[in-house]
Amino acid sequence: MSMTALKTESSPPVPAASAPILTLSPKRPPRMEVLAKRGREAAARIVPPLIVVALLLVVWELLCRRAGATLPPPSRVIRETKDLILDPFFDNGGIDKGLFWHISASLKRVALGYSLAVVVGVALGTLVGQSIWAMRGLDPLFQVLRTIPPLAWLPLALAAFRDGQPSAIFVIFITSIWPIIINTAVGIRNIPQDYRNVAAVLQLNPLEFFAKVMIPSAAPYIFTGLRIGIGLSWLAIVAAEMLIGGVGIGFFIWDAWNSSHISEIILALVYVGIIGFVLDRLIALLASVVTRGTATN
């Protein structure tokens, strides 16, 4: 009360007559200026990487232009892959498809394996984070299993499923689940005692506690796990698809290598990189939307 009184007293009187014109101008700078400022900020972020990329392309061009170079220069890559770039949607049956189909096949596998890993990983992470006995029993197992390289699982999966498709999905699942489990468990273990006390006083049942306290409280940790997980999934799918064949960006690369289409390999790598980046950003965006308010306590 007294605070507001003080404030109004100390603020200087505003001349009434000139107020409508004068007060508006400093608050809202002209449109052009705002746009220019935004433009400058955007440019400051976009221009440096563009310069670096341009420089790298020039160096690459110079290096690979010489006779006897084993890799094609960027100019040849673009010339040779123009059709693939311009028409990603063709489908001549079999594996002779546009890049869109290969990438979407890979993304579907990742989506399936990763979704499974999210559900199972969060559930197991919650169990391990919540129960001291589950932790003692499972944690050593997890610590050993998570060091196994993704592709080492593939033969075993092929033996079990006798089919490439579920095997690839399993490899994605088993690759991305560990960081999800471990980060979820850490998040659950770090729920402040205060929140547990609140839940106890309110007599929340386990399900309510899970949904209303555990998950939101552990969300920042869980999303860290989810982000690492999606990155690993995308790493693993390309390798797995090289081995299982069929439609998919990994097999596309392998096929291009077998037909000595080096330019196509390079184009595919660019796509793989960009999509991996977009997936990571998507999870980060989801995290910032979901944990709004939690990060700043």
Next chain:
Amino acid sequence: MHAYLKLDHLDKSFTRGQATTEVLTDINLAVAQGEYVSIIGHSGCGKSTMLNIVAGLTPATRGGVLLEDREVNAPGPDRAVVFQNHSLLPWLTVYENVRLGVDKVFRSTKSRAERDAWVMHNLNLVQMAHARDKRPAEISGGMKQRVGIARALAMEPKVLLLDEPFGALDALTRAHLQDSVMALHQKLNNTVLMITHDVDEAVLLSDRIVMMTNGPSARIGEVLDVPLPHPRKRLELATNPIYLKCRQRVLEFLYERHRFVEAA
């Protein structure tokens, strides 16, 4: 006096590995319905432990807590707690934080509309209705504490437990909030158990002041009646002889007879 809330021969010790520390010894206290009782003592003597035992959050080693002659040993909304650091859930809005408790307690006795009205009623009591859609991170410490109080009050607890509710606030905000709590107690006449380490706060708000000796093995050293009529006015009390005498008694207890000895 009929005891509404009774702490009966409470002992509490914590065991960590081989070491056992006796924190509370033989705590006996009877609180009447509608009474405002403060617990004062030096830091670390076991006040929070005692409150947590009453709340059911910590089990007593020996003895028990009786509420309306029934033993309570698990937490529940009949003993709502206002924690020192507000403990609002940061991902919920002010409204949702209060609503969470209301939905639990009145699930079967109030309709949706009634529960909504009840949440707003309690937010109004603490003058926080204007911030209903804000998140805890967006409001000040004093406001958070108000919402914490609203959340506790909205559960219509039999006993309201306050653990240094104003401890983290600046002096002005604290005085303001103390006045609000006094007004609320006058209006609702709840039974309150409040921990504090502020002598003026204890005398200003309480009907009785429970003074704890220093730990380990802290016990109740003295219980002081504050025979001042309600409603009390902060400014008028400053020169009131009863107020001054009570204040003197507590100060003597804390700073002469049970001076806080700094650990080496």
